[in-house]
Amino acid sequence: MQQRSGKVKAAKFILGDRVYRRTLRTSKIIFGNKRRREGTICGRQDVTYKNDRKHKAYWVIFDRETHPVHIEQSMLRKIEDGETQDQKDSSSKI
Numbered sequence: 268m269q270q271r272s273g274k275v276k277a278a279k280f281i282l283g284d285r286v287y288r289r290t291l292r293t294s295k296i297i298f299g300n301k302r303r304r305e306g307t308i309c310g311r312q313d314v315t316y317k318n319d320r321k322h323k324a325y326w327v328i329f330d331r332e333t334h335p336v337h338i339e340q341s342m343l344r345k346i347e348d349g350e351t352q353d354q355k356d357s358s359s360k361i
Contacts, residue, residue, distance in 0.1 A: 278323055278340070284308045285346040286327060288338065304329045305346060306336075314339065 280286060288304040306329035314322045323340040 278311065280308050280325060280340070280343065280345065282308055282310070286325075286343045287346055288327075288329070289342050289344055306330055306332075309335050312337065 285305065285307055287306070290303055306327040308325050309328050310326035312324055312326065314324045316322075324337055325340065325343065326335040327338055327343070328335045
């Protein structure tokens with residue numbers, strides 16, 4: 268087995284970054300919702316577990332919502348400059 272280095276990678280996002288929530292396969296099957304949720308990073312608060320492990324997490328205000336949502340970094344993807352859901356949909360159909 269390979270031993271962990273103990274180093275922590277830097278955070279992927281900074282305040283004000285535009286992100287979208289990764290869609291889970293199960294949610295597509297259960298709810299039939301394929302649209303991704305886009306939002307803006309408004310804060311950061313890591314999740315710490317009993318065994319001292321930490322997961323990076325952020326507060327995100329999704330579009331058309333008034334309250335922030337606490338979500339882990341692994342569930343978020345950065346929106347490239349000028350990219351929107353409509354552009355993503357039209358490019359995938361070609």
